[in-house]
Amino acid sequence: MRTLRIAALTALAGVILAAFTLACPAFHPYDAQFRDHADEAPSRAFPLGTDDLGRDRLSRLAYATRVSVALGCAAAAISTALGIAAALGSVSVLRGPLDAFTTLCLSLPWMFVFVIVRGLLPLNTSPGASMALTFGVMGLAGWAAPARVFDAFFSECRRSEWLMTARAGGIPEWRIWLKQYWPRVRSIAWAQFRALVPAYILAEAGLGLLGLGVAEPATSLGNLIAELERAGATDGRPWVLAPIATLAVIAVSTELLRDRRGRAPL
Amino acid sequence: MNPRQAFARRLLFAIARLAMIVALGVIASAALARYSPGFESEETDLDARISGQTAAALHRRNADQTDFLRFLAHYSASVSRGDLGISRVFRVPVTELLRDRAGETAALMLTGIAIAWIAAIALAFAAVWQRNPLVRFSAEAIGGVTLAIPPAVVAIAFFAARAPLGLAMALAILPRIFGTLREMLEDLWYSPAVIGARARGVRRFDLLARYIALPSLPKAVALAGVSLVMAFGAAIPIETLCDVPGIGQLAWRAALGRDLPLLCALAMLVTFAVAAAQAIGEVLEPAGARA
Numbered sequence: 001m002r003t004l005r006i007a008a009l010t011a012l013a014g015v016i017l018a019a020f021t022l023a024c025p026a027f028h029p030y031d032a033q034f035r036d037h038a039d040e041a042p043s044r045a046f047p048l049g050t051d052d053l054g055r056d057r058l059s060r061l062a063y064a065t066r067v068s069v070a071l072g073c074a075a076a077a078i079s080t081a082l083g084i085a086a087a088l089g090s091v092s093v094l095r096g097p098l099d100a101f102t103t104l105c106l107s108l109p110w111m112f113v114f115v116i117v118r119g120l121l122p123l124n125t126s127p128g129a130s131m132a133l134t135f136g137v138m139g140l141a142g143w144a145a146p147a148r149v150f151d152a153f154f155s156e157c158r159r160s161e162w163l164m165t166a167r168a169g170g171i172p173e174w175r176i177w178l179k180q181y182w183p184r185v186r187s188i189a190w191a192q193f194r195a196l197v198p199a200y201i202l203a204e205a206g207l208g209l210l211g212l213g214v215a216e217p218a219t220s221l222g223n224l225i226a227e228l229e230r231a232g233a234t235d236g237r238p239w240v241l242a243p244i245a246t247l248a249v250i251a252v253s254t255e256l257l258r259d260r261r262g263r264a265p266l
Numbered sequence: 267m268n269p270r271q272a273f274a275r276r277l278l279f280a281i282a283r284l285a286m287i288v289a290l291g292v293i294a295s296a297a298l299a300r301y302s303p304g305f306e307s308e309e310t311d312l313d314a315r316i317s318g319q320t321a322a323a324l325h326r327r328n329a330d331q332t333d334f335l336r337f338l339a340h341y342s343a344s345v346s347r348g349d350l351g352i353s354r355v356f357r358v359p360v361t362e363l364l365r366d367r368a369g370e371t372a373a374l375m376l377t378g379i380a381i382a383w384i385a386a387i388a389l390a391f392a393a394v395w396q397r398n399p400l401v402r403f404s405a406e407a408i409g410g411v412t413l414a415i416p417p418a419v420v421a422i423a424f425f426a427a428r429a430p431l432g433l434a435m436a437l438a439i440l441p442r443i444f445g446t447l448r449e450m451l452e453d454l455w456y457s458p459a460v461i462g463a464r465a466r467g468v469r470r471f472d473l474l475a476r477y478i479a480l481p482s483l484p485k486a487v488a489l490a491g492v493s494l495v496m497a498f499g500a501a502i503p504i505e506t507l508c509d510v511p512g513i514g515q516l517a518w519r520a521a522l523g524r525d526l527p528l529l530c531a532l533a534m535l536v537t538f539a540v541a542a543a544q545a546i547g548e549v550l551e552p553a554g555a556r557a
Contacts, residue, residue, distance in 0.1 A: 103283075104290045107540040108533070109499030116521045116529060202416045206503050209418040210518060228422050229507060244419055251414035 013253040017246075021066035027059030031217040041237070048239050051227065057239065060219050065246055067214070068201050068221040071135035076196035078139030080189050083146025090147070091154045098147070105144035113141045114203055118212045127218030134213050134220075138200050146192040153188055157181065198254040205247055221247050273549070280545035284538070291537035292341070292530050297334065341530060351527030355519055360531045363516060371505070371512035375497040378435025382493070385440055390447035394455050409448075413441035418503035425508040434508075438500035439493055446489055450482050491543025498536055 028034075028046075038054040040046060048057035090098040105113070117137045125133065157163055166176050201221065207213040208222020209229060216223070224243040316324075344351060350360035393405040417438035424434040454460055460477045468477070501514030509515075513532065520528040 100283075100286055100290060103541070104287050104294065104537065107287060107495065107537050107544065108291070109495045109502075109536065109540075111499035111502050112517055112532075112536060115502055115518055116533075118521075198414075202414075205416040206418045209416070209422070210503060210506055225416075225419060228419070244415065247416070248411070248414040252410055 010253045013249055017065060017069070017250065017253075021062050021069070023062060027062060028056040029059065031055065032059075042239055048242055049237070057242065060224060061242055061246060064219040064221050064224050064243065065250070067131060067219065068204060068247075069197075069250065071131060071220075072197050072201040072204065073193075075135040075139035075142070075200045076193045078136070079142040079196055080146050080192050082140070082143035083148075083150050083192065084185065084189065086143060086147040087150030087154050090151050091158065098151070102144045102148050102151070105141075106148065110142065110199075110203060111206060114138060114207055115210065115212060117141055118207060125215060127215045130213070130215035131218060131220070134204060134207060135200070138203055142196060142200070146189075146196070149188060149192060150185070153184065157184075194254060198251045201247065201250055201254075276549050280549050284541050284545050287541045288534055288538050291533045292345075293338065294533070337526070341527070345534075350531040353520075353525050353528045355523035355525045355528065360527050363528065364513065364531065364535065367512050367516055370510055371498075371501055371514055374431060374435055374504070374510065374512060375494070375501060377430075377432030378439060378500070379490075379493050379497050381432060381436035382440040382443055383490075385436065386443040386447050389440075389444050390451050393448050394451040405444075409441050409444040412437050413445075416503075417500040418507055421504040421507050431504055431508055431510065434504055435497060435500055438504070439496040442496055443489065443493060446492075450485055451478065454478050454482060487546055488544060491540060491546070494543050495540050498540075 032055065034046075034050060034054040034056070036054070037046065037050050039052050040050045040054075042049045046056050046058065048061060051057055051060070086098060086102075114137060117140075118134060121133050121137065162180065163176065166180060204213055204220060205222040205225050208220060208224075208226050211226070213222040213226070214220040221243050225247070227240060228244075341351065348361070350364070352358065353360050353363055356363055389405040389408060392401050393409075396405075415437075417434070420434045420437050421431065423429075424431055454477065460473065463473055463477050498514065501512060502517055503514075504510065505512040505514035506518045513535075516528065517532050519525070520532060
């Protein structure tokens, strides 16, 4: 019953977020400037007000949510795929070095790695390139955690009775992969993916605040939250906190999709 | 092999692995910085007041940092003498920079970790032991909400409210510690040993000390190592955004300034601290498992 309630809640949050981001074209363009309406309070024309440059906050939030969620998912997919590839390599030939390298990567704080790698790449790039770099760096640098999980899984499989029985029964390798490995790999990959998505969306928000995220005029949740860095940014203007509320809804929804052991309840 | 020999073997293995991880960390960060775009360009190249000869002399002076192998060999020899080089951004010895700033970061991290652990233990016990659904829900809600807010946002809020930054650090690491502790406690609480002890009417204090605290000690030590990783990760945005002159802010400035000696020293320091804490957990684990 609890699982169903969680599923219903997350599905509802997902539908609302998807509708919100898909409604982007119905709003003003995210980079259009209304110079006569700079830094305005919410009104009928601008339901979340405008920023310092006269851009509609609601349309920027919708666009930023779309960018952060889509690219967060893409980065999580890259990490998961790299994790599977690395674990497969580890099972075959590279066991010792890979173990040491995953331990090293897991020993370094994510934010430290992201800041170093993103800081070392060009910062004065086009908005599209900055998006690809920010999330690409996260996807590439976050491979170690899934690799460790898949490595443990493949090692366990190699010692399993079902594999020996299948091989002894003369079942071809490709069929063992398709019927035995793949369903297991898929469920672990799905759980890893769901664990990484909120982590990457939150990490991008941190990078955005440090000035290492997506470049203007493109926008992401981190980029929008960076506005709060200014002294007195929220004084009498609670609507500027909308990106944080959106971020919290996304993070809580994706966290709810995992049960306490990192397994998906759905 | 007797227990003492087994312990010595585990200890040696942990030390060797620690040394290897630190060496790998230095090589990886040096390679990353060396081959990053724009590494060979100097700030002075864009300064019209500096003549071509002076610019060439500056390039020659930094030549030992552009050849990766020469840099690594030179760096390893210097490190063995306790010299971590001169920062390119700050123009002062890296050891001096680290010494001056380590106190700020250590105080921030230790305060945050201490508060986070106390809060996480209290919340985990409330979530697992309490039968009152409201208490359980509140504990889980606090863990969930803190998980959904990036440490950088927490830092800005605390800075604006002039609240202690140690609390911001605690909020940044609390949810992960809480989640892991809750799982550990749940596993133990429903384990045959604890169910048996509860059925025998073992006193609550004994149950807590002998059946919960002692068996979870090795995992708790390993989790303390992970807390260090999380705390350092949170220290970067907190110190940068709140202008705290600590090692987190130094890491950010080193990354932006492509400061190779400083980046290598930081990578070595952070990797050593974290890998050492994890190694202690691994060395202790069999003892805890026996308990």
